[in-house]
Amino acid sequence: MQGLKVKLNEIDAFLCDRRDLGILGVTEHWCRDGELALYSPHDLYLASSFCRVAKRGGGSCIFLRNKLVAKELRKLVDLSVESVCEISAVELESPRVIICCIYRPPDQSNFDVFFQRLEELINDVLKYNKMVVIMGDLNVHFEATHNAVYTHQRRLIEDLISSFGLHLSHNEITRRPYFGQTGEPSSLDVFLTNFERQWYDSFVSDTGFSDHQGVELRLFHEVQSPSPSTITFRKSKDGNIAQLRFCLSSQTWFSVYGEADVGGATNEFLRIFLWALNLACPWVKKRAATGNNSSRVPFDEVLVQLRDDYVFFRELALSTGDEEFSQRARECRGRYRHAVQSFKRKCNDEKILTATNKSRASWDVVAAELNSRSKNSVDMSGFDSEGFSRSFSEVFNRRLPSDATEQFYACLSSAPSSRGGFSLRPVSVEEVYSAICSLKSSKSADYFGISSWLVKRVADLVVEPLSFIINWCFESGCFPDCLKISEITPIPKKGDRASYDGFRPISKLPIFAKIMEKLVLSQLMDFIEGGEVLHPRQYGFRKKRSTASAACSVILDVLQSLEDRETTSIELYDLSKAFDLVPFNLLLAKLAYYGFDSCALAFFTNYLHGWKQVVNFNGRRSSEEDIPCGIKQGSGLGPCLFIIYINDLPFHAQHVSSFSLFADDITAVVRGSSFELQRENAVHIKSLVEGWCSVNALIINSDKTQTVNFLLNGPLSQSATLLGLEIDNRLSWAKHIDSLAAKLSSCNFMIRRLRGCVSEDVLR
Structure with a gap:
């Protein structure tokens, strides 16, 4: 501001x-x-301040409206260092928020001390354990990207606040030189806060009384809570599983073995299994948990007794006023x-240690500690399952003509065919049992309400009829029609969720179909x-290969x-919806080229065609939609079939470039003895890739195709x-280091928050 006294009238007019x-x-x-x-603006009072003693100028202070009640936090103010980090701080009584105001003079030599004090603050x-807003003029250039010193300081601050679970509200320009002032437009004034972004608006405004623009944070905008919903699930306690095992153990499965065709046998197997399942594990409804209620630590009887003793x-x-009772x-x-803390740690330890995704479980514990609202809270009242079904089926309208032309076979012939043929061999009961046991234990149910967790608990009772069907x-080259149904759940994407386009589909295939897929995939x-x-530069979905080996x-090269x-x-190169648009006839033509025998081709023909999908949203299912093309999401076989489909691309263009493929991520290294020759090669390679995609009915997304021209000295x-x-383009790894530092800061924040609510063994 550069002088409160002389600008008091302007401030009053502004307020x-x-x-x-x-x-x-x-x-x-x-x-x-x-x-x-003496110089408080009208209708405001001074709540906290720091004033210099040795030098003139500087200082920071916080004024509050008279209706707001707060106390000064002297402990935080005392962290101030004159001419380096000047702090004022208050805690509001209602709402319970801590507000800090910081000023750092524009002296580059004091940054290390300032950084240390900011970390302590x-x-x-x-x-x-309150919500926090730290505001002020830090004289750190948050807009900096080119100046090495400014960029280094910005990264240090961003990593620091991220490690504590805070974030910057903005990086807009707040100071523009005028009247002959030197310097570039700068973003020096910011808010640091742990409020989730849906709880505030942040913007820059011209106050008219300062050489910097004002930065405003409007808090506590109403966030619409999601409407209460119910979830339906099967009862699956120990008693239910015991009853299910009893029902299945009494079955002879003779009716399955006596069917005339494999479709009838599969239908009969499902009928018996679902009869036992519905009897032993009936469907029940309950209200879905909101917020972090599901993460709260329950009280046991010991804790209740200790609390009652204290009360x-x-x-x-x-x-009575008796000191003995007080003691x-x-x-x-x-x-x-002490007991509450110990019990809480024990519950949190168990939650993390037993979780399949330990990282997600750890973040759930952190969210519960912060009592934060889920960031995925979305008003879903304007959506329905039919709308989602139409939205998710629109991708099939982008199908290209898929005739197996001469150009198609010319591209395919550049890849070597197999040395031998492929046929499906019979599997043993032990192999089927092993496939069942290798399923991830999940209680997420498929279209029939069957989960892998449940099937694994009765594997020994169903493995023989299942082996017979598989x-x-x-042998017959058939895939049962009753298993060709996938259930889709819409999941919000990041960003705008106001339309159906703001959601992505998560597909669940029938568990028994996934077991059969596992056995086919192994062969x-x-x-x-x-x-x-496969081409040696195919890295996706292969053993002992990863994204790291592909990037290397x-x-x-x-x-x-x-x-x-x-x-x-x-x-x-970015392929648009590549998995969803693979034509069945071209995929089968490639399987035949690679040596699949007639029975195997019949099986895959039957496996690919005839699938349907339904969307399950808020307990309601949409009508069934046909799946006319594409590799099914959630399929175990799908990724392998896709890398077979795309396998001839690197062979087709390898005479002009080296390719690396990871699923639908295609990278070409373009070389040339001169810039002109290298550009010619780049154009030629692009033409080859576009031509291959055209005859294979895939679409290149030109907007997302990226190019990096390497120039180590530029x-x-x-x-x-x-x-x-x-x-x-310089292989400096600077951007990757920044990205990695941000992720490490996030992990650092998680560890800080977990330190007080889990045991040291789990923390390690």
């Missing part, structure tokens, strides 16, 4: 038009201790608090790996090209994301 402003943070008030209270503030002695102490109450309270399918992978069918192959003094670039001007790695 008269802004009755909605309840808190005013001021930096550079230039007042001495004792003067500030945030650490101490969060001990209050009893406290009431006696209050009614007993304090002792009981200490034991009660072998019959392999198929043995064939394509042993027969050297690209980087090594680039480095070798640069060592050879060649002009080098990488082209990252400026950082290009970057792209390759399988999670941020690659720039």
